[in-house]
Structure formats: structure tokens, C-alpha cells
Amino acid sequence: MSKTVNLKIDGVNVEVPEGYTILDAAYKAGIKIPTLCYMKDLNAIGACRLCLVEVEGARSYLAACVTTVSEGMVVNTNTPALRKSRQKTLELILSNHRTDCLSCARNTNCELQTLCHENNVDMDRFGRSNLEPDIDDSAVHLIRDNSKCILCRRCVAACSVNQHVAVIGPTKRGYDTHIGSAFGDPLDATSCIHCGQCIVVCPVGALTEKDESEQVWAALADPTKHVIAAPAPSVRVQLGECFGMPIGTNVHGKLPAALRRMGFDSIFDVDTAADLTIMEEGTELLDRINNGGVLPLITSCSPGWIKFCEYYFPEFIPNLSSCKSPQQMMGSVSKTYFAEKQGIDPKDIFVVSIMPCTAKKFEKTRAGQSASGYPDIDAVLTTRELANMIKRANIIFDKLPDEDFDPVFGMASGAAHIFGATGGVMEAALRTVSEILTGDDAPKIDFSEVRGTKGIKEAEYDLAGIKVKVAVTSGLENAHQLLTMIKNGEKEYHFIEVMACPGGCVNGGGQPIQPSFVTNNLNLRHTRAMGLYNQDAGMQLRKSIDNPVMNELYDTYFGKPGSHKAHEILHTTYVEREIY
Amino acid sequence: MKNTVVVPYTGTPEQENELKEWLIENKDMQGLTMPALQKAQEIFGYLPRAAQTIISEHTGVSLEELYGIATFYSMFRLYPVGDYKISVCMGTACYVKNSQNILDKLEVLLKIKEGETTPDGKFSLESCRCIGACGLAPVIMINEDVYGRLTGDELEGILAKY
CATH class of the missing domain: 1.10.10 (Arc Repressor Mutant, subunit A)
Known part of the structure; x- marks a missing residue:
């Protein structure tokens, strides 16, 4: 038993483990101390001064997010002076914040707005700011508007602490302080990997994805275009959050129903392409193991990870699976196999992928991603952009019936669904690879060692006498540590799954933004991932290799996994990039 | 920025x-x-x-x-010091005599911001705290030369000397 500490907060006696902050102790006592810059396990710097509390005997107010509890402490969080202090702090922040709330992407989902509302703030107390937009829209995936930035540094922490990229940071001092890149360079000139983790931690509208919804509306209105919608695995357990549903709700049936009503001509499931990825990647793994290929094989589904590898670990490029990501496979088979089958010219097909990810907006622009001669993917929407489009289409989401995806690419295995969580790609691959190796059509299904939100997971499996050592990691700081250990010869594996975002796609940069009060007190990654694992557990079809769509595709089109044709359409190459 | x-x-x-x-x-x-x-x-x-x-x-x-x-940190420079280093005094006396105006005017004339250096390396522009010539406020120094009681209109002529 670890030691505990007794203290009193707002008259409530509370006992918490030693080392707790006042903020966490208050939460346990049912008290919500307001915060703005604080993010659990990421950014505890006591900068915003909203969580100030009165500690009896202390000389000044203390920041609850960085002050640890001590025995007998008496804390007040709700005195008239503290309420006044919070109000003034918010009014000062507002005086230097461009308040175009009505047209701001974060309107109604802005932590500053909520706090101002809750604290009865006077917007005019220090005069309204007359700030002009201060925009960097150089990168393919996001727009930074520093006139809305409140300098909480949450994005800086996400970029450096979680992602090991560190291309943004505070620059200059005092009034001139702003978040930017070295030498005032535009983000596009840096080694940004487009993961979008900065966007999902931003409490205000200073960081938003580059919205592609207008292009999609235009395509939908164009009668000459066959517009295909293709949502990724994790989108179905997240989209509901945008419509007030509990976190982790699976809307697998409502998702195609909404897309159909918006006017998409075909509604395909990227999960089907995830099964295709497993067929190709599993074959690649077996080939490398049997024929002395470069090992460990490392997954290539996460475009943020791919770009990180190209910048920071180019020596591992030969280890990357040559398979395109499920998004790109979806686009390439839509414009080749599907186009031929339906007799549609691929130039008239417009593929819209719906992704948990902002790096997918970059991935679609990469070289070698146009199997049909036209780009595999035409537009990438994040889960958030899709939610906004559904609202604009006047659809009452929670009243939608459950419908199916369209045939051809509408059926997927449980293995494909779990692609959206860290460990999911690994588990999906192991299910199919173990069937191929053992020849047993009812092999091991649950590889629970690779599940969960731990930063680095390891396991060793015996598949028909072949020992396969695997590792799974998410968050690029973790990936950095894992690859460094491999480089130094401390670790050896056959197969590694890397996802750029901590927790995998369920915590991707394109997912619905939950306020820090939620993320600080709930294991968001786990709750969202459970929506996927529960769906998988309830299915008959749990292995990619059993998906009838795969039989059809390989029998009539590709021949076999890893065939010449499969390589032309489903595989790609990578480039070494110079660190900025 | x-x-x-x-x-x-x-x-x-x-x-x-x-x-x-x-x-x-x-x-x-x-x-x-x-x-x-x-x-x-x-x-x-x-x-x-x-x-x-x-x-x-x-x-x-x-x-x-x-x-x-x-x-x-103000001790770090991001630009090489120019051949002629212009220091605009922003100490209390100069500041109340509107040395901000002098600095603004110099920024316009030299087409650089405070802390920067002209691309030809000739002038660098920075602000400093009191140089001890409060009686002459507002004051600038160009290397060792001191110019005081400035209104702003004379700056162009001063720069032309260098």
C-alpha cells in the first residue's frame, strides 16, 4: 500500500495517495477546479493561472495543477477573491484573443468560451482586441491562426513530448511571444509529420485542420462524378461523439446511412481495404521470414509514422512494409478493379476518404499513389469535417436507421475493425499469418498481449514452430525509443507495428476534440478502442483471410497476394528526407 | 511575427x-x-x-x-552586428520624450525591425536602456557618436553621414 494523505478541500475531507496534485484530489472530492493549460501526463506548467486555489498558511495562491498535496492541507477553491481572480485572468486572456466566435471552427467546443461563460466574464472589461488574423496555412493539413492562440503550450508539448518532432515552440518574449517554428519559418518548411496532435490538444481555434468539405460538396453536386465515400475503421467509434453520444459508441450502421443521404454514389468501407492490407502485408512478412528479407518488418498504415521514419530513421526505410495504407489501397482498387468492373472511367471517380487523421491529407499527395494514373484519393475528410457536413446536410444523425455499406468493398472482418486501435494491425496480421502457417482454419484469434494503451508492447508467439517476436508502439516518442533500442542491438523483432498517434487512430489528429476536463479524467484512448474490440468480439468473420471479398479480388483480379499486379496497384516506395 | x-x-x-x-x-x-x-x-x-x-x-x-x-534572452543576437550599430535609448527619460517614435522612424528608414541588421550588413538597430545622457533625451548612439534632442526629422540626414 502506498502512503495516503488526508486533506480538506472546500470543507470536504478527502484521502488521496501521496504525490497527488490538488487538482486530482479535488476531482476525487467531486470538485472541478477550472484549468486551461493543463493536460494530464503532457503539460503541467502552471502557466494559465486559472487553477489557482487558496491553501491555508500559504503566502500566495497556488496553481492546483502543479502543487502536490500534503497532510492536513486545507484548500479553498471557491472564495470570492478566487472567483474574481479567475474572472480577471480570463478577461486578460480575452483582451489578446481574436474573438470571431460565431464563425470560429471551435465555436461551442472551445475551452476558453466555456470558461468565460461559466465565470460570467465581461468581454469588454479590457477592451476588445482588434487583432488581425495571423495565419500560417503553408502545411497541407492545418491552419494556425496565432491571433487566437492563448499561449497555453499544449500543442508544443504534444509535438515534443508525445511525438518527438518538436517543430513548434514559443518564440520571443513578453507581448511578442508567439508559437512558431525556428527562424519564423512556415510549418511547411519544417519536419512536421502532419499528425495533427497539436490540433486535438488546442483548447481554442488557433489550430484547425485544412477543411476539404467544399471540394466534396462540389463533387457531390457534379453529375459527371461517381463519388465514393470510404470511412476508416476508427471513425465509426468516434463520429457519435460529435452528435452527443457517449464516447466509444459504435455507429457502424448509421455511418453508411448518413453518407447515402448526403448523396454519395458508392459507400465503401476502408475496413475492406484493411483486410486487403493484411493479405499483402502478411504475405510480405512470411516472404521476408522465409527468404531472409530485411527484418523487422514495420507496418506502413500510419502516414505520420512513415514521414517520421523518413526524416528521423531513414536507415529503417528498407524495413517499412511496401504496402500502401488502407486508405490508398481503397482508392487504388476503386479506380482500377471497381472502375473496370463497373465500366466507369477512373477520371470520373472521386474518392473521399473519411479519416481519424490529418496526415492522410498529406499521404494522398505523396508520389507513387496513383495506381490508375489518377490520384488514388481525391479528398480526405477528418471525422470532424464529416460531422459538420452531416449537420449541414440537415440529417438528424441519431434518428438514422442502421444500414450496410455497398457491396464490392462493403464487407470487412473483425480484424479490420480493430485496425483503429494500437495493436490492432498487429493482431489482425497475426490472425491471418497464423492460419497460413499452421494450416488450421480455427487458429488463435485473440492476441491480447498486443492490446492496451501501453507505450511499447512486446510478445513472442510460436506459429507452427516458427518463433515470431513482435512489438507494438504508438506515439512517436515511444517509437523513437523502440527504434533506438533496435539500432543499438538491444532488441530484436520480426514484426513491429507503429502508429503515430498515442493510442492509435482512435486518438488521431482528425478525431472529435474532447475538452481537457474529459481527457484528464478518462482514458479516452481505451474507451474509444473498446468500441472497436467489442464490435470485433461480436463477429463471426474475424480473420482477413476469410473475407469473401478477398477471395473475389484475388481470384478474379490480382491472382495472389504479392503478385506483380498487386505490387503495381497496392504497393509503394519511400524517400529519405532531410531533418530540418 | x-x-x-x-x-x-x-x-x-x-x-x-x-x-x-x-x-x-x-x-x-x-x-x-x-x-x-x-x-x-x-x-x-x-x-x-x-x-x-x-x-x-x-x-x-x-x-x-x-x-x-x-x-x-536579449543577450543573444540573431543577426551580425552591423558596421554601424544604432542604439535607441528607451530609458525612462528618453521613453517619456517619445523615443518609441524615433525607433519606429528608424525601422521605416532602414526597412528592418529592432534587433535586425540591414542585408548589406551596414546598420544594425537595437534599443538600449539609459545611456546616461538624459538631459539630451531622446538620444540615439551610432557606434560612439551620440545624437540628442531628436524630433525624428533629422534621422534621414544623420544616416546619410554613414
């Missing part, structure tokens, strides 16, 4: 090697970042991008973080 001017890099391979050697010698030093930036400024006279990149490569500290430090 973008930087407005680009001054050609004036560093030499010898200077770069000196910095690299120092970084290798001191690689085990705790809190290496600040001394490394100071050393680089001592070698180059300012902190060019090349020097910060070398420090980043040797210490693993990101270029952005180094740049953040270099722009936070």
Missing part, C-alpha cells in the same frame, strides 16, 4: 569547426544548451542558423527550442 530580413551568412568553416570541437569536448556537460549558445555567439558574433543547427545536431535539442531560447 515573421522575420523581415535575411542577412547573408558570414560564418566560415573554421568557425564551424571551432564550435563543433567545443561541443565534442563538452558533450558531457550538464545543461549544455546555454553555454553552447554563448560559445557560438562568442565564435560567430551572433547566432546564425548554421551555428544553431550544429548545436542541435550535437545536443539533440531541437532547432525550434534553441531558437526559442535565442529569441527569449
Whole structure:
């Protein structure tokens, strides 16, 4: 038993483990101390001064997010002076914040707005700011508007602490302080990997994805275009959050129903392409193991990870699976196999992928991603952009019936669904690879060692006498540590799954933004991932290799996994990039 | 907040090697970042991008973080000192005599911002605190020359002398 500490907060006696902050102790006592810059396990710097509390005997107010509890402490969080202090702090922040709330992407989902509302703030107390937009829209995936930035540094922490990229940071001092890149360079000139983790931690509208919804509306209105919608695995357990549903709700049936009503001509499931990825990647793994290929094989589904590898670990490029990501496979088979089958010219097909990810907006622009001669993917929407489009289409989401995806690419295995969580790609691959190796059509299904939100997971499996050592990691700081250990010869594996975002796609940069009060007190990654694992557990079809769509595709089109044709359409190459 | 001017890099391979050697010698030093930036400024006279990149490569500290430090502390320079260093006094007496106006005018005339250097390397512009000539407020210094009781109109003529 670890030691505990007794203290009193707002008259409530509370006992918490030693080392707790006042903020966490208050939460346990049912008290919500307001915060703005604080993010659990990421950014505890006591900068915003909203969580100030009165500690009896202390000389000044203390920041609850960085002050640890001590025995007998008496804390007040709700005195008239503290309420006044919070109000003034918010009014000062507002005086230097461009308040175009009505047209701001974060309107109604802005932590500053909520706090101002809750604290009865006077917007005019220090005069309204007359700030002009201060925009960097150089990168393919996001727009930074520093006139809305409140300098909480949450994005800086996400970029450096979680992602090991560190291309943004505070620059200059005092009034001139702003978040930017070295030498005032535009983000596009840096080694940004487009993961979008900065966007999902931003409490205000200073960081938003580059919205592609207008292009999609235009395509939908164009009668000459066959517009295909293709949502990724994790989108179905997240989209509901945008419509007030509990976190982790699976809307697998409502998702195609909404897309159909918006006017998409075909509604395909990227999960089907995830099964295709497993067929190709599993074959690649077996080939490398049997024929002395470069090992460990490392997954290539996460475009943020791919770009990180190209910048920071180019020596591992030969280890990357040559398979395109499920998004790109979806686009390439839509414009080749599907186009031929339906007799549609691929130039008239417009593929819209719906992704948990902002790096997918970059991935679609990469070289070698146009199997049909036209780009595999035409537009990438994040889960958030899709939610906004559904609202604009006047659809009452929670009243939608459950419908199916369209045939051809509408059926997927449980293995494909779990692609959206860290460990999911690994588990999906192991299910199919173990069937191929053992020849047993009812092999091991649950590889629970690779599940969960731990930063680095390891396991060793015996598949028909072949020992396969695997590792799974998410968050690029973790990936950095894992690859460094491999480089130094401390670790050896056959197969590694890397996802750029901590927790995998369920915590991707394109997912619905939950306020820090939620993320600080709930294991968001786990709750969202459970929506996927529960769906998988309830299915008959749990292995990619059993998906009838795969039989059809390989029998009539590709021949076999890893065939010449499969390589032309489903595989790609990578480039070494110079660190900025 | 973008930087407005680009001054050609004036560093030499010898200077770069000196910095690299120092970084290798001191690689085990705790809190290496600040001394490394100071050393680089001592070698180059300012902190060019090349020097910060070398420090980043040797210490693993990101270029952005180094740049953040270099722009936070006023002792670090991001531009080489010009042949003529213009210091605008922003001490109390000069400030109340509207030296901000003098600084603004110089920024317009030289087409650079405070802390920067003209691309030809001739003038660098910075503000300073009291230079002890309060009776002449507002005051500027150009190298060792002092100009006082300025209204702003005479600045163009003053610059033309150099």
C-alpha cells in the first residue's frame, strides 16, 4: 500500500495517495477546479493561472495543477477573491484573443468560451482586441491562426513530448511571444509529420485542420462524378461523439446511412481495404521470414509514422512494409478493379476518404499513389469535417436507421475493425499469418498481449514452430525509443507495428476534440478502442483471410497476394528526407 | 511575427569547426544548451542558423527550442552586428520624450525591425536602456557618436553621414 494523505478541500475531507496534485484530489472530492493549460501526463506548467486555489498558511495562491498535496492541507477553491481572480485572468486572456466566435471552427467546443461563460466574464472589461488574423496555412493539413492562440503550450508539448518532432515552440518574449517554428519559418518548411496532435490538444481555434468539405460538396453536386465515400475503421467509434453520444459508441450502421443521404454514389468501407492490407502485408512478412528479407518488418498504415521514419530513421526505410495504407489501397482498387468492373472511367471517380487523421491529407499527395494514373484519393475528410457536413446536410444523425455499406468493398472482418486501435494491425496480421502457417482454419484469434494503451508492447508467439517476436508502439516518442533500442542491438523483432498517434487512430489528429476536463479524467484512448474490440468480439468473420471479398479480388483480379499486379496497384516506395 | 530580413551568412568553416570541437569536448556537460549558445555567439558574433543547427545536431535539442531560447534572452543576437550599430535609448527619460517614435522612424528608414541588421550588413538597430545622457533625451548612439534632442526629422540626414 502506498502512503495516503488526508486533506480538506472546500470543507470536504478527502484521502488521496501521496504525490497527488490538488487538482486530482479535488476531482476525487467531486470538485472541478477550472484549468486551461493543463493536460494530464503532457503539460503541467502552471502557466494559465486559472487553477489557482487558496491553501491555508500559504503566502500566495497556488496553481492546483502543479502543487502536490500534503497532510492536513486545507484548500479553498471557491472564495470570492478566487472567483474574481479567475474572472480577471480570463478577461486578460480575452483582451489578446481574436474573438470571431460565431464563425470560429471551435465555436461551442472551445475551452476558453466555456470558461468565460461559466465565470460570467465581461468581454469588454479590457477592451476588445482588434487583432488581425495571423495565419500560417503553408502545411497541407492545418491552419494556425496565432491571433487566437492563448499561449497555453499544449500543442508544443504534444509535438515534443508525445511525438518527438518538436517543430513548434514559443518564440520571443513578453507581448511578442508567439508559437512558431525556428527562424519564423512556415510549418511547411519544417519536419512536421502532419499528425495533427497539436490540433486535438488546442483548447481554442488557433489550430484547425485544412477543411476539404467544399471540394466534396462540389463533387457531390457534379453529375459527371461517381463519388465514393470510404470511412476508416476508427471513425465509426468516434463520429457519435460529435452528435452527443457517449464516447466509444459504435455507429457502424448509421455511418453508411448518413453518407447515402448526403448523396454519395458508392459507400465503401476502408475496413475492406484493411483486410486487403493484411493479405499483402502478411504475405510480405512470411516472404521476408522465409527468404531472409530485411527484418523487422514495420507496418506502413500510419502516414505520420512513415514521414517520421523518413526524416528521423531513414536507415529503417528498407524495413517499412511496401504496402500502401488502407486508405490508398481503397482508392487504388476503386479506380482500377471497381472502375473496370463497373465500366466507369477512373477520371470520373472521386474518392473521399473519411479519416481519424490529418496526415492522410498529406499521404494522398505523396508520389507513387496513383495506381490508375489518377490520384488514388481525391479528398480526405477528418471525422470532424464529416460531422459538420452531416449537420449541414440537415440529417438528424441519431434518428438514422442502421444500414450496410455497398457491396464490392462493403464487407470487412473483425480484424479490420480493430485496425483503429494500437495493436490492432498487429493482431489482425497475426490472425491471418497464423492460419497460413499452421494450416488450421480455427487458429488463435485473440492476441491480447498486443492490446492496451501501453507505450511499447512486446510478445513472442510460436506459429507452427516458427518463433515470431513482435512489438507494438504508438506515439512517436515511444517509437523513437523502440527504434533506438533496435539500432543499438538491444532488441530484436520480426514484426513491429507503429502508429503515430498515442493510442492509435482512435486518438488521431482528425478525431472529435474532447475538452481537457474529459481527457484528464478518462482514458479516452481505451474507451474509444473498446468500441472497436467489442464490435470485433461480436463477429463471426474475424480473420482477413476469410473475407469473401478477398477471395473475389484475388481470384478474379490480382491472382495472389504479392503478385506483380498487386505490387503495381497496392504497393509503394519511400524517400529519405532531410531533418530540418 | 515573421522575420523581415535575411542577412547573408558570414560564418566560415573554421568557425564551424571551432564550435563543433567545443561541443565534442563538452558533450558531457550538464545543461549544455546555454553555454553552447554563448560559445557560438562568442565564435560567430551572433547566432546564425548554421551555428544553431550544429548545436542541435550535437545536443539533440531541437532547432525550434534553441531558437526559442535565442529569441527569449536579449543577450543573444540573431543577426551580425552591423558596421554601424544604432542604439535607441528607451530609458525612462528618453521613453517619456517619445523615443518609441524615433525607433519606429528608424525601422521605416532602414526597412528592418529592432534587433535586425540591414542585408548589406551596414546598420544594425537595437534599443538600449539609459545611456546616461538624459538631459539630451531622446538620444540615439551610432557606434560612439551620440545624437540628442531628436524630433525624428533629422534621422534621414544623420544616416546619410554613414
